Amino acid sequence: MLTMCGAAYVLNGFLIGWASAYDVLTGITSPATVRPQWCAWPLSLIGWAAIPAIVGAAAGYVITEQIQAHHARELSDVLDELRRLADPPGPPPPSGSGS
Template identity: 80%
Template sequence: MDRVSSVPAPSPGGPPPPGRRQRLRARWADRHALPRFSYWLVSRGVAVLVMCGALYVLNGCLIGWANAYDVMTGITSPSTVRSQWCAWPLSLTGWAAIPAIIGAAAGYLITEQIQAHHAREMSDVLHELRRLAEQPASPPQSGEGS
């Protein structure tokens, strides 16, 4: 007796499920739908932070981690360490780039909060205030006498 499987084979009619690479590509393409701050952080902020981190790691390996921190925060002058060629860019990064990144992030977040609270037009708000300020009509009287 031959046993023939009664389960039909899947039809080749549909596209295959997306792979990991296609899903990542679709997510990267959807980054434009993010809010402004999130988009900036994903598109530009990560690159700047990676460059700052790489510069810090390079200086940490060459001049020591404590010296790299002191140079980046402005405690120590880059001219007093032994590898000045990489300490000066770290000093400038700590002096200008890091505060600019923090200021940009704070500016984006504050702007988003302000715009969220300014969603209504002034004329709509005034119209609603005028409507609320009107004297309510007296209620209709029910029956005469008790």
């Protein structure tokens, strides 16, 4: 997917100019205002749909990896501790001989 986006950008860079290709990709310039339009429309769609999807997927991956890296305890350990804390307290210790 990333290769396809890069190839479309390079093709447009050679055909419509690098600055115009960047402007079309980022939505600054409409693809209807550049010539040739046949290559600018796919680049515009890539900038509108594919680039946010790629960035979102990368962010999701990084966040998931960070969450998993900080996941220190197993679920069974947490459940055992919760069960232990939920048990009623035992009887009080016997008192010493009266003074």
